[in-house]
Amino acid sequence: MFALYLLLIGARIDKFYSFRYKPCNDISLLDCNQITKKSYSLYIHIPFCENLCEFCFFHKFPYNEINIKKYYKSLIAEIDLISKKNIQINNIYIGGGTPTIYLPGLTDLFEKINLSFDVKSISVETDPYHINQQTLNALKSAKVNRLSIGIQSFNEAVLNKAGRVNKRKYEEIKENIINARNLFETVNVDLIFNFKKQNINHIDYDIKNILELCPHQITYYPIMEHNKGLLDDIFSLSKEREMYFYIIKNMQKYYYMNSVWSFASKENIYDEYLVNNPEFLCAGCGSFGYYNGFLYANSFNLDNYINRISKGILPIVAYKRLNSLEKILYLLTIKLYSLKFNKFEIIENLDNRNKKIYKSIVKYLTLSKIINTDNKYIQLTKEGLYYWLNIMKHFYINVHSMREFCNSRKL
Numbered sequence: 215m216f217a218l219y220l221l222l223i224g225a226r227i228d229k230f231y232s233f234r235y236k237p238c239n240d241i242s243l244l245d246c247n248q249i250t251k252k253s254y255s256l257y258i259h260i261p262f263c264e265n266l267c268e269f270c271f272f273h274k275f276p277y278n279e280i281n282i283k284k285y286y287k288s289l290i291a292e293i294d295l296i297s298k299k300n301i302q303i304n305n306i307y308i309g310g311g312t313p314t315i316y317l318p319g320l321t322d323l324f325e326k327i328n329l330s331f332d333v334k335s336i337s338v339e340t341d342p343y344h345i346n347q348q349t350l351n352a353l354k355s356a357k358v359n360r361l362s363i364g365i366q367s368f369n370e371a372v373l374n375k376a377g378r379v380n381k382r383k384y385e386e387i388k389e390n391i392i393n394a395r396n397l398f399e400t401v402n403v404d405l406i407f408n409f410k411k412q413n414i415n416h417i418d419y420d421i422k423n424i425l426e427l428c429p430h431q432i433t434y435y436p437i438m439e440h441n442k443g444l445l446d447d448i449f450s451l452s453k454e455r456e457m458y459f460y461i462i463k464n465m466q467k468y469y470y471m472n473s474v475w476s477f478a479s480k481e482n483i484y485d486e487y488l489v490n491n492p493e494f495l496c497a498g499c500g501s502f503g504y505y506n507g508f509l510y511a512n513s514f515n516l517d518n519y520i521n522r523i524s525k526g527i528l529p530i531v532a533y534k535r536l537n538s539l540e541k542i543l544y545l546l547t548i549k550l551y552s553l554k555f556n557k558f559e560i561i562e563n564l565d566n567r568n569k570k571i572y573k574s575i576v577k578y579l580t581l582s583k584i585i586n587t588d589n590k591y592i593q594l595t596k597e598g599l600y601y602w603l604n605i606m607k608h609f610y611i612n613v614h615s616m617r618e619f620c621n622s623r624k625l
C-alpha cells in the first residue's frame with residue numbers, strides 16, 4: 215500500500231489538483247444539514263478594476279459605473295439567499311478585483327453582511343490607488359479589522375514590464391498606506407517576486423521600501439504563470455528559488471515567517487482565512503467555495519450571474535466533489551502552508567482507512583525531508599519550504615483552471 219502511495223504522491227502532490235470539474239445547475243450544494251454547528255468564512259468577490267494588470271489571474275472586468283451598481287444589487291440579493299441557508303458565518307473576506315473601487319456599493323454590502331451574520335472579522339482587499347481618508351473611515355466604521363493592499367513592487371519599470379498600469383506615483387499614495395496601517399488591527403501588503411526582468415537589486419529595493427512602511431504583515435508571492443510570457447526564460451525557476459531564499463533570509467531579520475510566503479511583525483498574526491477555516495462559502499461573480507467536500511464556483515459571466523439571482527437562485531455553475539485522498543491532500547496543503555500544525559489535528563477526524571492513507575503521505579514527506587515531526591507538531595523543513603511554495607503555486611494555478619473551464623463554457 216505504502217509503495218503505491220509513494221508512487222502516486224512521490225512524483226508531485228500538485229498533480230492532485232488537476233481537478234476535473236462538472237457543470238452544475240444544482241443549487242442544493244448548500245442545503246445539506248451538517249451535524250456539527252461549525253462556523254464558516256464567506257469569501258465575497260468584487261470583480262472590477264480601473265485597469266486590468268496583465269500578470270493577474272483573478273476574475274475581473276474593467277470598471278463601469280452602470281455595471282457595478284447592478285452588480286452590488288445582485289450581490290446583496292445573493293447574500294440574502296445565502297443567509298437563509300442557516301449556515302453559521304462569522305468571518306468575511308472581501309476580495310477582487312478592487313473592492314474599494316466603488317464606495318457606495320461597498321457600504322451597502324457592509325450593512326447587509328452586518329445585518330445578516332454574526333460577524334467577528336472583516337477583511338478587505340484594495341490596490342493602493344483606491345484608498346483615501348474617506349474610504350479608510352468608511353471601512354473602519356463598518357468594523358473592518360484587516361486591510362490588504364497590493365503594491366507588488368516599488369519599482370515602476372518592473373511594474374510596467376508586468377503590465378500593471380497606474381497613474382499615480384508611489385510617493386503620492388504612501389501617506390494613505392501609512393494612515394491605513396495606523397487605523398486597522400492588521401494591514402497586509404502584497405509583493406511579488408520573480409517578475410520578468412526583476413533581479414536581486416530590485417528585491418533589495420522592495421525590501422528596503424517595505425521595511426520603511428512597516429505593515430503588520432507582508433505577503434510575498436512568487437509570480438504564478440497562468441499564461442505564457444510572464445516568466446523570463448527556462449532559468450526562471452532557478453531564479454525563483456534563489457530569490458525565495460534571499461527574501462526569507464532578509465525578511466526574517468525583522469519579521470516572523472508565518473506561512474510559506476508571508477511574514478508578520480508579531481508572532482501571533484495568523485490572519486489567512488483558509489488556515490483556520492479550510493471550508494468556506496463564496497458570493498459574487500467568479501468566486502469559489504469549498505463546502506462539505508465540494509469545491510464549487512459561481513458563474514463567471516456577469517449577465518448569467520445577475521439573471522440567476524434575479525430568479526432567486528444561487529449562481530453556482532460548476533463543482534468538483536473531492537475524493538478521500540484529495541480531501542486529505544487539501545487539508546495538508548492548507549495546514550502546511552502555515553509552516554506547522556498540531557500532529558493530531560488532521561488524523562483525529564479520519565476513519566481507519568483514511569488514517570492509513572494519511573500516515574503513508576506523512577511517511578513519504580518525512581523520508582523526502584520535506585517535513586519533520588516532534589511529539590507535538592508536523593512542520594516544514596528548510597527545503598520543505600520551497601517545495602510547499604510550489605504546492606501552493608500549483609493549487610492556485612489549478613483553481614485558475616476552474617476559471618478557464620467555466621469561461622470556455624460561458625458558465
Ligand SMILES: C[S@@+](CC[C@H](N)C(=O)[O-])C[C@H]1O[C@@H](n2cnc3c(N)ncnc32)[C@H](O)[C@@H]1O
Nearest residue numbers: 269270271272310311340341364404435437438
Ligand atoms: C486579487 S489581487 C487584489 C489586489 C488589488 N486589486 C491590487 O491590485 O493591489 C490579490 C493579490 O494577488 C496577487 N496576484 C495576482 N495575480 C498574481 C499572479 N499571477 N502571481 C502571483 N500573485 C498574483 C497580487 O499580489 C495581488 O495583490
Ligand code: SF4
Nearest residue numbers: 263266267270310311
Ligand atoms: S492585480 Fe489587482 S488591480 Fe490588477 S487586475 Fe488584479 S485585481 Fe485588478
